[in-house]
Amino acid sequence: MDSSAIEIKNLNVGYNTETDFSLIIKNFNLSIKKGEIFGIAGESGSGKSTLAQAIYRSVKYPGEIESGEVIFKDKDIMKMEANDLRKIRATLFSFIPQAAMNALNPVRKIRYQFYDLLIAHGILPEKNNDKISAVLKMVRLNESVLDNYPHELSGGMRQRTVIAMSILLNPEVVILDEPTTGLDVLVEHEILKDLKNIQRKYGITMIFITHDLAILYEISDRIAMIYAGEIVEFGARDDMLENSTHPYNFLLLKNIPRIGVKMDNIIKLKGNPSNFKENFPGCQFYERCPFSKGECSEKHPDLREYSNEHYYRCIRFPEWKQNV
Amino acid sequence: MRIPIKYIIKKISLFFVVFMGAITVNFALPRMMPGNPAQVVYSQILRAGGSGVSPVYLNQLEVEYGLSKAPLYIQYFQYLDNLFHGNLGVSISYFPEPVSTILAQALPWTLFLVISSITISFFIGNHLGRYAGTNRNTGKDLAIDLFSMFMAAFPAFVLAFIILDIFAVYGNLFPIGGAYGISVNEGLNVPFILSVLYHAFLPALTIILISLGGWVLGMRNNIIPSLNSDFINYSENLGFKKYQIKSIAYRNAILPNMTGFAMSIGLSTSGVIIEESIFSYPGVGMYMINAINSLDYPLIQGIFLMVVIAVLIGNFAVDILYGFLDPRIRQEGD
Numbered sequence: 001m002d003s004s005a006i007e008i009k010n011l012n013v014g015y016n017t018e019t020d021f022s023l024i025i026k027n028f029n030l031s032i033k034k035g036e037i038f039g040i041a042g043e044s045g046s047g048k049s050t051l052a053q054a055i056y057r058s059v060k061y062p063g064e065i066e067s068g069e070v071i072f073k074d075k076d077i078m079k080m081e082a083n084d085l086r087k088i089r090a091t092l093f094s095f096i097p098q099a100a101m102n103a104l105n106p107v108r109k110i111r112y113q114f115y116d117l118l119i120a121h122g123i124l125p126e127k128n129n130d131k132i133s134a135v136l137k138m139v140r141l142n143e144s145v146l147d148n149y150p151h152e153l154s155g156g157m158r159q160r161t162v163i164a165m166s167i168l169l170n171p172e173v174v175i176l177d178e179p180t181t182g183l184d185v186l187v188e189h190e191i192l193k194d195l196k197n198i199q200r201k202y203g204i205t206m207i208f209i210t211h212d213l214a215i216l217y218e219i220s221d222r223i224a225m226i227y228a229g230e231i232v233e234f235g236a237r238d239d240m241l242e243n244s245t246h247p248y249n250f251l252l253l254k255n256i257p258r259i260g261v262k263m264d265n266i267i268k269l270k271g272n273p274s275n276f277k278e279n280f281p282g283c284q285f286y287e288r289c290p291f292s293k294g295e296c297s298e299k300h301p302d303l304r305e306y307s308n309e310h311y312y313r314c315i316r317f318p319e320w321k322q323n324v
Numbered sequence: 325m326r327i328p329i330k331y332i333i334k335k336i337s338l339f340f341v342v343f344m345g346a347i348t349v350n351f352a353l354p355r356m357m358p359g360n361p362a363q364v365v366y367s368q369i370l371r372a373g374g375s376g377v378s379p380v381y382l383n384q385l386e387v388e389y390g391l392s393k394a395p396l397y398i399q400y401f402q403y404l405d406n407l408f409h410g411n412l413g414v415s416i417s418y419f420p421e422p423v424s425t426i427l428a429q430a431l432p433w434t435l436f437l438v439i440s441s442i443t444i445s446f447f448i449g450n451h452l453g454r455y456a457g458t459n460r461n462t463g464k465d466l467a468i469d470l471f472s473m474f475m476a477a478f479p480a481f482v483l484a485f486i487i488l489d490i491f492a493v494y495g496n497l498f499p500i501g502g503a504y505g506i507s508v509n510e511g512l513n514v515p516f517i518l519s520v521l522y523h524a525f526l527p528a529l530t531i532i533l534i535s536l537g538g539w540v541l542g543m544r545n546n547i548i549p550s551l552n553s554d555f556i557n558y559s560e561n562l563g564f565k566k567y568q569i570k571s572i573a574y575r576n577a578i579l580p581n582m583t584g585f586a587m588s589i590g591l592s593t594s595g596v597i598i599e600e601s602i603f604s605y606p607g608v609g610m611y612m613i614n615a616i617n618s619l620d621y622p623l624i625q626g627i628f629l630m631v632v633i634a635v636l637i638g639n640f641a642v643d644i645l646y647g648f649l650d651p652r653i654r655q656e657g658d
Contacts, residue, residue, distance in 0.1 A: 104558070120565050121563060
């Protein structure tokens with residue numbers, strides 16, 4: 001147990017609609033090890049952002065965490081007092097948001113936004129200018145950004161500023177919810193490289209959420225693939241890459257476009273992206289899966305272990321793999 | 325803080341252009357009317373039994389209005405000359421008082437009344453709006469919203485009559501008119517100041533109540549999206565304290581209301597006409613009503629000019645202020 005940084009147990013998260021409550025994350029269990037980069041991937045609407053917010057307990061109405069536990073440092077985040085939760089945020093457990101471009105207060109200089117963060121956690125800002133300089137250096141920003149307003153910075157610089165703020169107080173665990181959305185590939189690549197360096201240097205545990213498989217496989221130690229709010233496959237990066245056990249992961253990897261290679265062999269997915277059919281008894285991926293058979297629509301598959309710490313949720317494995 | 329000189333110069337030049345446009349309209353309007361104001365005034369004085377007026381006086385009046393037979397551009401420069409010397413002509417209804425003297429008497433009262441009551445209303449309104457917005461969809465929010473909508477839709481003159489009736493006529497708690505009592509000496513002394521405040525109370529109360537709703541609803545509707553913005557979510561995720569989060573949201577939500585504030589101060593130099601005349605408060609509004617009733621062209625024109633200038637100054641002030649409040653605007657000016 002000591003090696004796990006975060007334990008997610010039976011997490012259920014959903015959204016309130018006008019008439020009822022629809023469950024998005026169903027009975028989610030996951031254990032994240034200390035000092036790893038854990039990648040969570042899924043398509044739009046698969047519930048990955050909801051999951052990120054739920055782990056951080058920042059789901060806002062109409063979203064709602066129905067039940068479950070997130071154990072961090074022997075405490076359940078879901079049951080913490082609001083003020084205790086506030087205190088561990090940014091200091092022990094931090095969050096780098098999606099659309100980090102707009103995450104800074106537009107009418108305040110960056111310096112004072114750093115100061116505000118320090119004040120919020122009871123630290124005197126004047127004595128900690130060194131700390132701010134150090135963290136800016138880490139994300140390779142010039143100190144002059146402190147005297148700028150957010151709109152005077154480029155997207156990449158704002159992104160780096162947000163990362164610097166999130167790790168200023170040396171958190172042990174950081175959740176990154178698609179932190180490079182909206183940046184061009186080059187900037188994205190540099191930021192990820194820096195993040196990885198920081199992570200290795202300080203042994204931060206990172207939970208990295210993305211829809212970009214290339215990034216995911218580049219940066220993560222372990223990966224969980226999410227479809228319709230549940231894990232369909234998870235394991236170490238190399239296992240996931242070389243021995244896919246679930247058709248979803250397999251097809252996604254197979255269909256990554258490569259320059260100069262004709263796209264003739266693409267196996268198209270049928271149907272529409274996951275739409276959370278709640279009362280469907282079978283596999284959520286059934287309709288879109290090219291390998292599905294009648295039995296797939298009848299029984300909901302459990303998570304099974306393939307090899308050491310490599311799990312999949314498919315009743316037709318390894319049969320289906322013989323057909324490709 | 326770095327002073328954005330370029331931004332201010334840009335705003336001043338723009339202000340000057342609009343100002344020139346406005347006084348040009350003011351010059352053109354009387355000349356576009358059939359007949360001319362001088363003839364109207366002349367015939368009015370005749371009808372009123374003004375004995376001893378002769379066609380010579382008509383000529384004098386025409387000169388007074390700058391309505392000479394001279395070419396238009398010469399008239400225009402004469403008009404500008406008069407204007408910059410503070411010569412706005414002579415009032416008809418308060419003959420032979422110059423318009424500038426009347427305005428100089430009335431304007432301080434109006435500015436005092438308007439600026440103090442709009443400022444109070446702005447302050448209370450924004451705080452009520454913030455309270456309602458941060459307690460969204462609760463009973464308190466609903467009560468504040470209903471009250472605001474009711475007050476914003478309530479006719480000013482009805483409210484003025486009700487307040488006058490209750491507090492001055494029947495209640496006998498406040499004076500029914502005037503700006504200060506007869507028994508006090510004008511000047512900076514305590515009884516005079518108290519008397520001024522006492523007399524201004526009811527008209528100010530009316531203006532505050534009437535204008536309050538707009539600020540409340542404006543603030544409430546600004547702070548709700550502000551509270552749901554990405555930067556507020558991020559502040560929460562970084563464990564900011566409640567008061568810090570509220571102040572960030574408030575600071576971003578107040579920006580649109582600032583424009584409204586300066587605009588209404590400018591507009592209200594004429595906009596409190598109803599309140600001033602009902603409470604017989606000797607401000608610009610009261611003179612405006614009298615001027616309209618007695619077709620006092622020079623005075624109407626003078627007040628029009630003053631309102632234009634007040635609105636322009638109000639806008640100018642808010643432009644400059646906005647530059648300080650919102651750095652994004654300032655950069656566009658740089």
